[in-house]
Amino acid sequence: MSLRPIDAVLFDFSGTLLAVEPPLDWLRRAAAPLGLTFDDAESAAMVERLLWAGRPGGPAPSDLTGPHVDAYATRDLSVEQHRDAYIALMTRADLPDPRLASALYDAMFPPEAWVPYADAAPVLAALRAHGVRVAVVSNIAHDLRPTFDHHGLTQWIDAFVFSYEVDAMKPSPKIFSAACEELGVEPARALMVGDTTADAGAVEVNMPALVLPASPPGAVHGLDAVLALAGI
Template identity: 50%
Template sequence: MTAVLFDFSGTLFRIQSTESWLRAALKETGLALAEPELADTAKALEAAGALPGGADPVDLPEDLAGLWAVRDESAELHRAAYTGLSRRVPLPDPALHDVLYDRHKSPDAWSPYPDAAEVLRTLRERGIGVAVVSNIGWDLRPVFREHGLDAYVDAYVLSYEHGVQKPDPRLFSAACAELGADPRQVLMVGDSRAADGGAAALGCRVHFVDHLPVAQRPDALLPVLDLVG
């Protein structure tokens, strides 16, 4: 293998919990909810699938189904999809829906998995090219910079910047091209078989990890170092 492509959310980083996300937005706006109501609201937001990088909607509203299917193809679609879902949940101020959306883009809303730095650093030391290939509607580069991982990434290929989303092979092809790598000598690492598995169409090898909380997944990325040889 000459290069490795990594998914972002659920692979290298994990978003904060829905309750922590809501608490941060309330603090930012100076709004408050009583503890029982806050817990219930967080559960409702999670069930709605309103937190990008969090759980998918338990029941996707029919009027948002078309938008949801293409949400990662542009920044506008991404915001519209997720704020559309959050607006299914009553909040103390309607403006809080946009505050919540903006909050999830903050570097401190994300935590790297415990072994991410070691794996990325080792790949760099071995001369293995690294790209982040993500279905996303905003620029995640500041997250990598803030957490000290940007120095180990050679390229970012983000769906909203290309107008296509995984599993479309064009996104993986763009990443391989940026790294100057033959797809047949590239490993794709991700948590979604439906999305990240699309790299196999180019001849890439694909390795999956589980999308778990950070504390429950301390070393799932380490096998990548053996897979690249």
């Protein structure tokens, strides 16, 4: 039983409907075209440094100082800002080849670099079957539609609202309001589902939020909670 009627659900992308591939796979896929190979110990150490420095689609970077702070805070407002921010962050990881940061950045874009959670498609299908409208609302600086097409998820999505297209990043109320306008619903009758406190910024427009910490790629992510809240 829902606490109030839900006509629409807004989903975050990374860590909510899909997860980025395991970091070792990402490193190997980026390094191979450059003719670079690393043994297991080298790969593990490099991945640890990259996760600290800032992996696109991964956890927030650590120990930001100086210009990195502002660059990271505004990274999702344009393609150029996103690329520049992440390449600068990854160069902090003491990479063995100067080409690798760009290769790692580019390796996040192919749809196969993303893995849907096991319960994403069933939950999206159930929402559609019950007339609940769905939007993907993401802080991102590139078009995610090909990724959703590749994984067969677009059929259940009514709208895509991306920060770089609306010039606003979560938790700004502007991006949540834009999604509701796109769907034709009142914020109070929608639900925001994400994995960070930025997603919970939806409460500023009187929209309830459900925050589910990110799960490993391909796992069952607990999205059935969305159906319970929608009374499905």
